Each structure stands twice: as structure tokens, then as C-alpha cells.
Amino acid sequence: MRTRRWQTMLVVLLAAVDCGHDWNAADAADGDALSPAEDGDGWIETGDAVSDGEADAAGDDGADGNDGFEVADDGAPDGPPPACWNGVVDPGEECDDGNDRNEDECLNVCSRPWCGDGYVREEVEECDPGGLGVVPGCDADCTLAACGDGTTGIVPGLVDGFEGGTLASPPWENGTPYGFAPVAGEAAEGAWAVGSTNAGVRDSTAWVQTRVATSGEVCFWFMGESADRGRDEFRFLVDGSEQLSETRAQPTWVRVCREVTPGVHTLRWEYARGNRGSTAGIDAYFIDGVDTGGPFVEECDDANLDNTDACLDTCRAASCGDGYVWADREECDGNSRTCTTSCRSIGAEACGRDCSWSGLCSPPAESCNGFDDDCDGVADETYTCRAGASRACTNACGRSGTESCSTVSCTWNGACCLPVELCDCGTCDDDCDGVTDEGCVPC
Numbered sequence: 001m002r003t004r005r006w007q008t009m010l011v012v013l014l015a016a017v018d019c020g021h022d023w024n025a026a027d028a029a030d031g032d033a034l035s036p037a038e039d040g041d042g043w044i045e046t047g048d049a050v051s052d053g054e055a056d057a058a059g060d061d062g063a064d065g066n067d068g069f070e071v072a073d074d075g076a077p078d079g080p081p082p083a084c085w086n087g088v089v090d091p092g093e094e095c096d097d098g099n100d101r102n103e104d105e106c107l108n109v110c111s112r113p114w115c116g117d118g119y120v121r122e123e124v125e126e127c128d129p130g131g132l133g134v135v136p137g138c139d140a141d142c143t144l145a146a147c148g149d150g151t152t153g154i155v156p157g158l159v160d161g162f163e164g165g166t167l168a169s170p171p172w173e174n175g176t177p178y179g180f181a182p183v184a185g186e187a188a189e190g191a192w193a194v195g196s197t198n199a200g201v202r203d204s205t206a207w208v209q210t211r212v213a214t215s216g217e218v219c220f221w222f223m224g225e226s227a228d229r230g231r232d233e234f235r236f237l238v239d240g241s242e243q244l245s246e247t248r249a250q251p252t253w254v255r256v257c258r259e260v261t262p263g264v265h266t267l268r269w270e271y272a273r274g275n276r277g278s279t280a281g282i283d284a285y286f287i288d289g290v291d292t293g294g295p296f297v298e299e300c301d302d303a304n305l306d307n308t309d310a311c312l313d314t315c316r317a318a319s320c321g322d323g324y325v326w327a328d329r330e331e332c333d334g335n336s337r338t339c340t341t342s343c344r345s346i347g348a349e350a351c352g353r354d355c356s357w358s359g360l361c362s363p364p365a366e367s368c369n370g371f372d373d374d375c376d377g378v379a380d381e382t383y384t385c386r387a388g389a390s391r392a393c394t395n396a397c398g399r400s401g402t403e404s405c406s407t408v409s410c411t412w413n414g415a416c417c418l419p420v421e422l423c424d425c426g427t428c429d430d431d432c433d434g435v436t437d438e439g440c441v442p443c
Contacts, residue, residue, distance in 0.1 A: 084096060084108070085099060093111075094106075094110060095110055102117075103121060103122050104121070116129060116131045117131070118130030126142060129142070137155075139151040140153070147298060147315040148301065150302065152298045153298055155213035155294070157212065157291070157293045157294020157295055157296065158212040159290070159291050161192065161288060161289050162193060162194050163191065163192050165182040166182060171211070172209075173209050175206055178204055178207075179196075179207065179208050181194060188253040188255070188288040190288075192288075195286040198273055199227070204272075205273070207269065208287075209268035213292065213294055213315075214263070214265060214293050215293040215295065216259060217257055217258070217293050218293070219290075219293075220269075220287050220289055220290045221255050222254060222256065222269075222286065222288075223251065223254065224271070224284055225251065225281035225282040225284075226247060226271075227281065227283040228274050231247070233245055234246045234270070235271075236269055237269075238260055240266070240268075251282075261316075262296055263296060264314045267292070269287050298315040298316075320333060325355075329355075332351035334351055336350050337357070341363040341375050342363075343371075343372050343373070343375035345372070345374070345375065348362050349361050366379075366383075368380055368387050368408065370386055383410030384412060385405035387405060387408075387410050390403065395430065397424060397430070399428070399430060402417060403415060403417075404417075418432075421436070421437065
């Protein structure tokens with residue numbers, strides 16, 4: 001259509017030139033003072049093809065190429081103006097890659113992509129919050145949210161039923177040489193679970209762990225049976241602290257939940273076998289349907305594992321009572337230190353509620369040592385006798401001696417001893433050296 005129109009225009013132009021037509025003269029056809037060369041220079045130009053707003057007797061704004069680069073409006077549909085997606089950067093466009101995709105270097109509105117446009121740019125962005133700033137799982141810099149990435153965001157929790165038979169890394173870290181492996185069959189949820197792989201291996205531990213965010217509760221299903229009940233053990237740990245221990249057979253799935261502090265934690269499941277070589281029963285433990293809740297809103301993220309600064313490695317802000325001494329801000333945090341008491345024993349100074357030292361040295365409990373440890377003015381008062389003390393006694397031969405208090409147990413030793421051995425023909429060991437009548441004339 002466009003080619004035919006240009007051909008028609010060319011024929012008209014040639015005919016006009018041949019007839020000596022004056023383009024700058026008034027145009028009786030449409031009433032324009034200057035038509036079609038609206039600027040009076042005798043040439044049809046791109047700028048002239050746009051309505052100049054002059055009065056037009058024909059009522060179509062003149063034979064000046066209205067709306068479609070036509071010399072005269074022939075009533076046919078006009079062609080489109082330069083458009084986005086034509087592969088040419090036209091005026092007003094930032095880019096034009098000739099397609100309508102939004103994940104490449106040019107959006108389908110012919111503008112450059114940016115973090116926050118709502119589209120994940122290939123090989124550049126991991127996610128895109130779409131102008132919302134921070135959304136669960138995606139930071140404001142268009143990277144996946146994770147505690148330790150240096151950007152404060154919303155970290156999603158973990159929900160994994162191991163469907164598809166996978167134990168992906170990340171988020172999972174599997175033990176070596178024995179870990180957990182996907183198992184198809186009677187799972188607690190869906191068709192898959194994961195189970196320990198050290199059946200029949202003496203003194204071995206199979207484990208799997210993940211470091212993930214939680215909003216305050218961790219739940220999962222487990223079942224299994226050890227080879228040596230009471231010796232083999234299935235355990236669940238949070239940051240190295242045992243939260244569940246099972247040595248009995250658990251032939252059916254059981255769901256357990258444990259409350260934890262909101263934040264990022266290392267969760268670990270273990271099956272530890274003893275020294276029994278043969279297997280009995282299942283000799284394995286299984287987990288399924290791990291759910292850490294979430295998401296967790298980070299309070300801070302300084303991209304380091306230092307717990308003595310303003311941000312903990314769990315992406316929570318440091319505070320008095322968190323168990324870590326904040327450098328240059330706290331003297332202590334829940335801990336104590338040794339000190340010397342008023343009675344010169346070694347005591348302990350507690351940390352105050354404001355995370356500064358209390359200034360009070362608490363004495364220790366009394367020990368069997370002959371000293372006044374608890375500063376009450378009496379030594380070894382909680383024991384039968386004071387270490388090293390003695391008392392009068394009579395031995396088996398009716399002789400007066402001395403009984404001593406043990407320096408180890410602070411109890412009377414039961415031996416009544418004299419300073420020297422008396423010659424009595426073997427009747428008594430007077431000096432308690434295990435020999436009778438030593439140094440005496442034989443009887």
C-alpha cells in the first residue's frame with residue numbers, strides 16, 4: 001500500500017514539473033496557501049507531511065501527507081508510524097532490540113531495564129522485586145535474599161518434602177562418607193523422603209544439615225529403627241545444641257516441632273551407630289516435610305560471622321543478653337569472671353543486667369582443703385571434719401593415740417596411731433606403719 005502511494009505521488013510530481021506548476025501558489029484543491037510544500041521551499045519534506053494546522057477546505061488538514069505520509073488522503077488505512085520492536089532506535093526510545101521480551105537488554109517498551117522493573121534480567125539479576133523495594137526472597141539489589149549477603153532483606157524459610165527425589169545443594173549439605181539419600185516409597189508427605197546411608201557400618205555417623213532462616217519454629221517428620229537399641233541414636237541439633245534424641249524404634253512417622261529464636265540457624269539430623277556390625281530391623285532413620293516457617297525479616301546484615309560487632313551472624317542486631325560481648329559497648333554478656341573474695345578464696349563476679357560487671361565477688365562453695373572458702377568464718381564446715389585435723393582415740397591395745405581427718409574427703413580415717421611403736425610381741429601396730437614391734441627385741 002505504501003509503495004503504491006509513493007508511486008502515485010511521484011507521477012503527480014513529475015506531471016506538475018512538466019506543466020511548470022508553481023508549488024508556492026495557492027492550492028485551489030484544498031485551500032492551503034502552501035501545499036504540499038508547506039514551508040514554501042518547494043520540496044516535500046518529512047516535516048511537511050505532518051499537519052501544519054492551516055485551514056483546509058477539504059476538511060482533512062490539507063493534502064500535506066496527513067497522518068500517514070500521504071500527499072492526498074485516499075481514504076485507505078494509514079500505515080503505522082515508526083514503532084517499538086522494529087529494531088531501530090527511533091526518537092524517544094532508549095533502545096530497540098526488535099522483540100517484545102522483557103528479560104533481555106531492552107524492555108518491550110523500548111526502555112533500558114533496571115533493578116525494580118519487575119522483570120528478571122537474564123545473566124544479570126537473580127530476582128526482581130518489581131519496584132516494591134524488598135520482597136520475601138529478593139533483596140532491593142535484585143539478588144536472592146540470604147543472611148550474610150550484606151543486604152538487609154526478607155529471607156524465606158525452607159519447606160522441603162524432597163519431592164522429585166532430590167537433596168539439592170544448596171540448601172542442603174550432605175555428610176561424608178555417610179549422609180542421607182532420597183528414598184521413594186511410604187513418605188510422610190508425597191512420595192519421597194530422605195534416609196541415612198550407614199546401615200551396618202560400625203561406629204559411623206550419617207548426617208545432613210542446612211543453614212536456613214526460621215521465623216521461630218522448625219518442624220519435620222521422622223521415623224526409623226536402630227540396629228542396637230539403646231546404643232544407636234537419632235539426633236536433631238540446632239546450632240550444635242541437641243533438640244531431639246531417639247534410641248527407640250519408631251516404626252511410624254512422627255511429626256515434631258521445636259521452637260527456636262527467629263533468625264538463621266544450622267539444622268542438623270544425625271544417625272549415629274555403635275559398634276554392632278550386624279543390622280537389625282530397619283537400621284536407618286528417615287526425615288520428611290522439613291518446614292522452618294518464615295519468612296524471616298533481617299534486622300541487619302554485615303556479611304561477616306563476627307558476633308562481637310553490631311550485627312550477629314544470624315542477621316539479628318546485637319543486644320545485651322544475646323550471649324555475645326559487643327566490642328566497645330559491653331563489658332560482659334551473661335558470662336562471669338574469676339575474682340578474689342574477702343577470705344582470699346577464688347570466687348566469681350557476675351555480669352549485670354546492663355552487661356557491665358557487677359563489682360560483687362561471690363565466694364565459691366566450701367571445699368575440703370582446710371580453708372574458709374565461702375567466707376563464713378569456718379573452714380570445711382560442710383564436712384565431717386576439717387582437713388588435717390586430729391582427735392584423741394584409743395587403739396585396740398587400749399593405748400591412747402590420735403586419729404586424723406583425711407585431707408581428701410574430710411572424714412576421720414579410722415586409724416588410732418601412737419607416735420612410736422611399743423613392744424608388745426605383735427599385738428598392735430601402734431604407729432600405724434603396717435608392721436608390729438619393729439625395732440624391738442624378738443619375743
